[in-house]
Amino acid sequence: MPSVCRAMLRASLTWMLTGFSVAGVLLLNKALGFFAPIWSLRPSHVSMLLLGWIVQLGMGMMTWIMPRDVATGDRGNLRLVWISYGTLNTGVLLAALDGPLAAALGGASVSPIAPLAGVLLLTSVVVFVMHIWRRVRPVVPSMG
C-alpha cells in the first residue's frame, strides 16, 4: 500500500474517531440536555463523518486497488493524490470549525471559512478525479 493511501486511510480513521466522539457527545446531550450550545457541532459531525471518514476512505481505497498502468505497473501521478489529501483534510477541518466559531462569535452571518472550505473540498475532488479517471478500466492480465 503506497504512502499516500496509508496517509488517507489513517486520516479517515482519525476523522471517524473524532466524528463518532462528537456524535456521542451530541447524542448524550440530546438524552440528558446538559449544554444546549453544543448543538452547534452538529454540522461539524456531518462534515467529519461524510467527507473526512467515508469520502476519504473511498479515495484512499481507490488509489490503492484500482488497476495500475499496464506498461510500467505504477499508479500514475500520486502527487495529485497528495494534493487531494491536503486540500480535503484542510477543507474538512475548516468546515468542522465553521459552526463552532460562528456560534462563539455570536452567529456572524458572513464568514470566509465556509466558502474557503468549499473551494478546498471542490479542489480535492477535481484533482482526485483527474488522477483516478484513467485507472478506471479493465485489468489486463500480465503475460509474464
Add this chain to the structure above:
Amino acid sequence: MYRLARFYVRAALIYLAQASLIGALLMFNQGFALDSHISALQPVFYHLLMVGWATQLIGGVALWMFPPHTRQRPHGPEVLGWTSFVALNTGLICRAIGEGLAAWGVSTLPTVLLAASAVLQVLAAWLLVIALWPRVKGRITPLSTKVAR
C-alpha cells in the same frame, strides 16, 4: 472472506433494508400525512443508512481486504472487531428504539436508551479503529514478520 467480515457485511445489508423501509414510510407520511410522529424517525433513517449500512459495510470490507496484521495472525486480535460489532449494533438498536419511543411521548426510557446508544457507538468506533490501524501499512516483508513476532 472470513466470518467476522461476513457478519459486518450481512448486518450492513439488514440495515440497508431497514433504512429503506423507514425511508419509504417517511415518504408515504410526507405524501399522505399518516401520523405527525412518524417524521421524528428521520434521524433514525439517516443513522441506519450512514452508520448501520455505510460505516458497517466499510468496516467489514476493510477487515477483509486491508493488508494482513502479521503472517501468523492475518486479522489481528479478532476480539476487537467482534466487540465493536456487538457495541455498534446494540447502540444502533438502542438509538432506533429510543428515538421511536421519544417521538411517541414516552418519558424516561428514551433517555436511558439514547445515552447507552451514544456510549456504545463511540466505543464501537474506537475499537474498530484500534483493530484496523495496525493493518494500514505496506506489504509484509520477511523482516517485518520477524519484527512482528
